Amino acid sequence: MEKTILDVRNLSKIIKKKPIVNDVSFSIEKGEIFGLLGPNGAGKTTIMKMIMGLQSIDFGSIFYKGRNIKNPKEILNEVGGIIESPNFYPYLSGLDNLKYLASISQKIIDNSDFEYILQFLNLHKDKDVKVKYYSLGMKQRLGIAQALIHKPDLLILDEPMNGLDPIGIIDFRNYLIHLTRNKGTTILISSHIISEIELICDRVVFMNDGKIIDTLNQDEITKFSTKIGLTTNDSSRAIKVLSSHLNLSFENNDYEEIIGEIKKEQITELLKTLIENEFQIYEVKQYHESLESKFLQLAGGNRNEFNSVD
Numbered sequence: 214m215e216k217t218i219l220d221v222r223n224l225s226k227i228i229k230k231k232p233i234v235n236d237v238s239f240s241i242e243k244g245e246i247f248g249l250l251g252p253n254g255a256g257k258t259t260i261m262k263m264i265m266g267l268q269s270i271d272f273g274s275i276f277y278k279g280r281n282i283k284n285p286k287e288i289l290n291e292v293g294g295i296i297e298s299p300n301f302y303p304y305l306s307g308l309d310n311l312k313y314l315a316s317i318s319q320k321i322i323d324n325s326d327f328e329y330i331l332q333f334l335n336l337h338k339d340k341d342v343k344v345k346y347y348s349l350g351m352k353q354r355l356g357i358a359q360a361l362i363h364k365p366d367l368l369i370l371d372e373p374m375n376g377l378d379p380i381g382i383i384d385f386r387n388y389l390i391h392l393t394r395n396k397g398t399t400i401l402i403s404s405h406i407i408s409e410i411e412l413i414c415d416r417v418v419f420m421n422d423g424k425i426i427d428t429l430n431q432d433e434i435t436k437f438s439t440k441i442g443l444t445t446n447d448s449s450r451a452i453k454v455l456s457s458h459l460n461l462s463f464e465n466n467d468y469e470e471i472i473g474e475i476k477k478e479q480i481t482e483l484l485k486t487l488i489e490n491e492f493q494i495y496e497v498k499q500y501h502e503s504l505e506s507k508f509l510q511l512a513g514g515n516r517n518e519f520n521s522v523d
């Protein structure tokens with residue numbers, strides 16, 4: 214079985230004599246979640262568009278499962294993605310949009326697949342509503358459904374959390390982890406929001422000005438962000454709940470904040486526990502050297518364009 218799913222070699226895109234993507238190489242293994250992180254204009258979307266055949270390649274090659282892909286249409290049945298705003302037929306319902314896509318896929322997609330994806334993305338009750346009446350968040354979730362409905366081996370997600378609410382983000386992250394761990398799906402995901410990426414990625418590439426400036430693997434990502442500061446509506450109760458439910462030790466600091474050491478992969482569980490116990494969460498901060506500070510250091514001049522941990 215082919216271990217490397219995607220191999221991007223010396224990819225370049227020149228627009229108006231400017232290298233938008235400049236000699237970028239990386240490869241992604243089966244079942245990996247691979248993050249592209251970079252400020253606005255770094256070249257993330259352009260790379261994804263080249264992989265999906267939405268933009269031509271000026272230099273370099275893309276290998277998919279060992280095959281040099283000259284015409285990306287060859288692999289579209291195996292690849293799903295959201296790049297920029299997803300496209301829909303506004304006069305069709307959410308379900309009919311999905312059914313139309315399914316009808317042009319070569320994969321077998323049955324009613325239980327539609328049911329599952331619509332339930333999962335919390336669109337089930339609005340499945341028969343025309344998409345022109347959908348909110349931004351609903352359209353984003355339908356876009357995710359479109360990317361997933363044909364069960365792609367490789368999922369390409371350009372800023373997929375845009376427009377999702379906090380619970381939607383947590384559920385979506387967990388679903389991506391489920392897809393990779395249980396279905397063997399491989400994911401290439403971009404963001405300029407560091408906290409979204411560091412929670413789920415096995416490897417992260419930092420881009421700036423069209424170039425890769427650094428790559429971190431899971432161990433290197435994990436060693437960041439070990440201390441968390443939380444501001445909620447009830448610090449004392451939060452300390453008790455985190456201790457009794459998750460065996461985490463948090464304490465008050467001087468700023469109505471509670472601080473505790475936590476492993477990166479526990480953050481989702483921590484937030485879920487607090488939400489389930491009806492806390493208002495006003496702020497979540499990371500202390501120690503975080504992926505964000507590493508990124509800001511690497512990105513230098515563009516530092517103001519990054520979002521901080523939400």
Ligand SMILES: Nc1ncnc2c1ncn2[C@@H]1O[C@H](COP(=O)(O)OP(=O)(O)OP(=O)(O)O)[C@@H](O)[C@H]1O
Pocket residue numbers: 228233251252253254255256257258259260404405
């Ligand atoms: N067709 C085009 N014509 C001119 N410039 C372009 C074109 N496509 C992309 N660019 C420029 O290329 C650069 C990289 O754009 P790209 O969308 O790939 O960045 P990005 O990292 O995805 O940014 P963001 O986080 O804002 O989505 C930007 O400066 C953009 O303005």
